[in-house]
Amino acid sequence: MAELSLPAPAKLNRLLHITGRRADGYHELQTLFQFLDHGDTLKLRRREDQRITLTPALPGVDHETNLIVRAARLLQERSGCRLGADIALTKRLPMGGGLGGGSSNAATTLLGLARLWKLSVSLEALAELGLRLGADVPVFVHGHAAWAEGIGERLTPVELDTPWFVIVHPGVEIATPAVFGASQLTRDSLPISMTRALQEGPHAWRNDCQPTVRRLYPGVGEALDWLSDFAPSLLTGTGACVFCRLTHEDQADSILARVDEGWHAFKARGRNTSPLHQALGLPRSGR
Template sequence: MSLLAQYQTQAWPSPAKLNMFLHISGRRADGYHELQSLFQMTDYGDTLRFAPNATGTVRLLTAFPDVEHDSNLIVKAAQLLQDYSHITSGVDITIDKVLPMGGGIGGGSTNAATVLVVLNQLWECGLSLDQLAQLGLELGADVPVFVQGKTTFADGVGEHFTPAPTQHNGSDAVFLVIHPGVHISTQQIFTHPKLCRNSPKIDFQDYTFAKTHNDCQELVVNLYPKVAYLLQHLLHYAPSRLTGTGACVFAVFDKEASAQQVLHALQDQQILDNTTHAFICKGVAESPLHTTIKSIFNVRE
């Protein structure tokens, strides 16, 4: 029995990330931005399952109403690995989708990374995480950080990683994350003339949440009143920030009970309406996907 058949009922995590800060220090001649960030892995996300099929093709069996099948990053990731590793086996993929798309939490990138990391094992491709991350870069700038699976500082255009030391890996933090139900185009924000692009670079060893910021936040709250509204209310209770280019905002707590209390307060005050999506998650040093892979396949770093 193939590994793909053997593990077809296994649920594989595809977790969200948060940008604890995002400093933009310049724009290169090729249009890409020089930036610094801390990518925080969380324990909350989608789950994917993989099963063999006899067609030799990649089939995503879960419907995505707004995305063409062949344009979906899940399909593109599987096809990319299939072509790169000369795999002739087909695969059927299903997903339990809970992460909102376009939220600044990596909703599409994390799925692509889970496909690459899991199928590398199930198809026995034998690629390293570095090789998979390089492949993932063809799918999106955030895919490599999910492939590597660690809470990590990033700089350059977001492709140079420095693993976060224990005191900064977020494993003692709890987050309340809220998606306001509006779509924000990353391209719109990064090409906007009013985006701040002159933040001085920081030494990652000196990082604290309080001493950092998100350079996209001021622009986004000016363009999207609902983001501003939610952030304003979160800031009453705890340190809060926009993640990535949005639309999600998050608040940081040291206890889950505190996060639950604030969530209930916002619901009671009707700050959250039926277009918002809120969840509570914990910070983790390592992606739950990689913890699962290690426990099943005895993979060592």
């Protein structure tokens, strides 16, 4: 096998609580991660030298700082592998949307190259590498919907409902440090158990970043208000994407037909097993 084409799926934060702030500036979180059957695609072709190429270049992102390239370099370094790869990215997810696109790209690179380079490396080891690239990378590596704590790296697999979603990006660029640095951000939500969160269900789930993002970025608030006319809506991550949960696909189609021309929107189905793991034929993570 010299070439692979693999999905890099989006994720939603179905719930996001901020329970504290650590001395290093990171925030303690509780969240529910779920995958979508929509995302980017990476085509990886093995090279016999150690060169890593990526096409096309992403606007405003230097080649060597791109998470795809960093993931490939890190895997080379830690495994001692002397092979390389030509990687082509088909980008569908909006950058900075709270859908985990960059982290998902990194995870697909790690798992795809481990397969392409025929490395004997566990998911745990790949997740540890992924954590060096970003707090959201491990959930994409392990490939199952999860309750997450810490900075998002302590994962417990869960089974969530798998409805249809409409996801809207209102064309707003959000600076995540500005959100987490805002004085009005809720940082003292009382921790709850995973069992309680799952028992309460979607009608009770919230995102602690949402009030702050509404104040800082009125365009996100407009999208939330508009989407909430159809179904209860929520911010994912720090945004800018917002989403609503729906029972039927035709409901999603009806909403998409009315979306503002200046917004990027799509429908997707929730998935508890990552489309990446399905494509690779991997068993469920044993975490």
